[in-house]
Amino acid sequence: MSNPPTENASSGENTNILKIRLHYMLSEIGEAVSLLAETIYQIFKRPLQLDLLLKQLLLIGFNSLSVVLVSGFFTGMVLGVQGYVQLKPYAVEGSVAQFVSVSVVKELGPMITAFVLSGRIGASITAELSTMKVTEQIDALKVMGTNPVKYLVVPRFLACSIMLPTLTIFSTFAGIFGGFVAVVSLFGFNGYFYVLEVQKHLFIGSVLISLIKATSFGMAIAAVGCYKGFSISTAGGAEGVGTATTGSAVISLITILVLDFILNHILFNILGLI
Amino acid sequence: MISVKDVRKKFGDNQVLNGLDLEIPRGETLIIMGRSGCGKSVLLKVIAGLIEVDTGEVWIDGTEITTLKKKPLNQIRRKIGMLFQSAALFDSMSVAENIAFMLDQHTDLSEQDMRKIVDEKLKLVDLDGVQDLRPAHLSGGMKKRVGLARALAFNPEIILYDEPTTGLDPVTCTEINELIRDLNQQLQVTSIVVTHDMHSAFSVGTLMVMLHEGKQIAYGTPEEIINEDHPILQQFILFGAPDQILNINNPTLKEFTGRSTNGA
Numbered sequence: 001m002s003n004p005p006t007e008n009a010s011s012g013e014n015t016n017i018l019k020i021r022l023h024y025m026l027s028e029i030g031e032a033v034s035l036l037a038e039t040i041y042q043i044f045k046r047p048l049q050l051d052l053l054l055k056q057l058l059l060i061g062f063n064s065l066s067v068v069l070v071s072g073f074f075t076g077m078v079l080g081v082q083g084y085v086q087l088k089p090y091a092v093e094g095s096v097a098q099f100v101s102v103s104v105v106k107e108l109g110p111m112i113t114a115f116v117l118s119g120r121i122g123a124s125i126t127a128e129l130s131t132m133k134v135t136e137q138i139d140a141l142k143v144m145g146t147n148p149v150k151y152l153v154v155p156r157f158l159a160c161s162i163m164l165p166t167l168t169i170f171s172t173f174a175g176i177f178g179g180f181v182a183v184v185s186l187f188g189f190n191g192y193f194y195v196l197e198v199q200k201h202l203f204i205g206s207v208l209i210s211l212i213k214a215t216s217f218g219m220a221i222a223a224v225g226c227y228k229g230f231s232i233s234t235a236g237g238a239e240g241v242g243t244a245t246t247g248s249a250v251i252s253l254i255t256i257l258v259l260d261f262i263l264n265h266i267l268f269n270i271l272g273l274i
Numbered sequence: 275m276i277s278v279k280d281v282r283k284k285f286g287d288n289q290v291l292n293g294l295d296l297e298i299p300r301g302e303t304l305i306i307m308g309r310s311g312c313g314k315s316v317l318l319k320v321i322a323g324l325i326e327v328d329t330g331e332v333w334i335d336g337t338e339i340t341t342l343k344k345k346p347l348n349q350i351r352r353k354i355g356m357l358f359q360s361a362a363l364f365d366s367m368s369v370a371e372n373i374a375f376m377l378d379q380h381t382d383l384s385e386q387d388m389r390k391i392v393d394e395k396l397k398l399v400d401l402d403g404v405q406d407l408r409p410a411h412l413s414g415g416m417k418k419r420v421g422l423a424r425a426l427a428f429n430p431e432i433i434l435y436d437e438p439t440t441g442l443d444p445v446t447c448t449e450i451n452e453l454i455r456d457l458n459q460q461l462q463v464t465s466i467v468v469t470h471d472m473h474s475a476f477s478v479g480t481l482m483v484m485l486h487e488g489k490q491i492a493y494g495t496p497e498e499i500i501n502e503d504h505p506i507l508q509q510f511i512l513f514g515a516p517d518q519i520l521n522i523n524n525p526t527l528k529e530f531t532g533r534s535t536n537g538a
């Protein structure tokens with residue numbers, strides 16, 4: 001694994017440095033993609049390792065459910081207040097329920113959940129795998145004839161891909177409920193009307209969009225987390241583990257945002273979903 | 275039979291292995307000696323297929339492994355047991371789970387049978403009652419021995435030991451040396467042992483090699499090694515080996531000892 005070039009070069013060498021950096025970045029993306037490809041290939045190979053998957057599912061669920069609920073709830077409250085205040089001058093504050101539920105279902109539910117999990121789960125995957133790498137545990141796995149991608153990456157990848165949509169359902173409901181609490185308690189909004197409005201605007205298509213997004217975010221978080229964990233140099237030591245871990249959280253955040261944009265474009269503009 | 279042919283490996287600008295050749299016939303115990311950082315651990319990992327070489331070949335029982343695909347390589351690895359210098363125990367698992375790992379992964383043995391094998395291997399390395407502890411709760415020497423028990427669990431035909439006795443007390447050290455010799459004599463295991471401990475080198479080795487600057491500078495039976503006329507080698511042996519092993523007639527050694535008595 002090569003190290004990224006440092007920046008202390010004279011201006012004449014700048015273009016060269018830029019080239020090297022670009023080359024480094026591209027080769028990293030290449031390696032990440034090939035890890036992803038191998039992971040997907042290994043998912044379909046025996047054995048199923050259900051025990052490992054279950055362990056990861058529970059770990060993610062226990063670690064994240066409360067944070068996801070709280071984040072979702074407050075996001076919904078913020079949306080409720082903002083929406084009400086913004087819509088009021090146009091005398092359409094009645095649409096606030098629709099505003100909250102549509103934003104939460106299609107955009108903020110998956111997004112908030114993904115943000116929480118990239119910080120908690122993505123980073124901890126990187127920390128765990130990179131520690132295993134520098135302490136030669138990955139080598140030990142290999143020498144005992146076990147494929148580390150199959151044994152370590154596959155359960156984490158599947159667990160993230162399953163738990164993200166699952167937790168998104170929770171955060172979405174928490175968000176809609178948060179909006180409800182905000183507008184009913186602060187502005188005396190009719191609660192029954194709120195519920196009716198939410199029901200009216202909750203389409204299967206929207207839910208599908210939400211789950212597609214959430215699943216993709218889950219895959220991205222696991223892929224980035226595992227790649228950053230594996231790509232650490234054995235010579236990196238504890239310092240390398242720290243750098244890889246923070247790097248992992250930042251990169252998965254950016255990946256989620258970019259992915260969200262791409263998915264929005266595909267789902268809404270190309271496939272014409274609502 | 276293991277053979278290493280003209281292997282080169284560079285990390286950045288650091289040429290660690292530089293055209294290394296080595297032969298280990300079946301059933302022999304090869305001792306690898308060399309200064310710290312000379313690439314002994316790297317060599318073991320190359321033989322286990324963990325580090326890709328830049329050029330050169332590694333043959334294990336008639337198969338060239340450096341170009342092998344993952345699946346056949348894993349098949350060969352099942353014959354190999356490896357003790358890592360750092361023990362490399364899985365810290366998310368108990369001692370028993372560590373030792374039973376290969377059995378769990380590659381066989382359909384029942385929990386009970388695995389437990390039996392775990393107990394038996396732990397007894398071999400003179401440990402008991404630690405089955406349910408986590409590696410984090412073990413001392414350095416205990417980790418080493420658990421690592422050794424794990425390496426033995428699948429009854430390997432080839433065992434790679436990276437400093438098996440470093441950090442152990444003299445009594446345990448002797449026991450481990452006897453264990454290595456027994457495995458070799460009773461089960462015809464082919465072993466490669468990296469060690470700085472000349473006592474254990476001469477007590478378990480049937481062949482010895484000295485690495486220096488990425489190459490072998492001496493190779494042979496312990497008797498041949500003692501008589502080898504090479505300054506770096508003799509210096510190494512002089513400072514580590516018990517007196518009764520030294521060949522005082524070796525001209526290079528004479529020169530060293532002469533010098534050291536003059537200095538004293």
Ligand SMILES: Nc1ncnc2c1ncn2[C@@H]1O[C@H](COP(=O)(O)OP(=O)(O)OP(=O)(O)O)[C@@H](O)[C@H]1O
Nearest residue numbers: 234235285288290309310311312313314315316317
């Ligand atoms: N993964 C790696 N990346 C970069 N350099 C490495 C790597 N592994 C080993 N090296 C370098 O290779 C050289 C040999 O290392 P190795 O661990 O084989 O030494 P050794 O002979 O086992 O030493 P010791 O007796 O101290 O264990 C060292 O200079 C080390 O820095």
Ligand SMILES: [Mg+2]
Nearest residue numbers: 314315359436
């Ligand atoms: Mg070493």
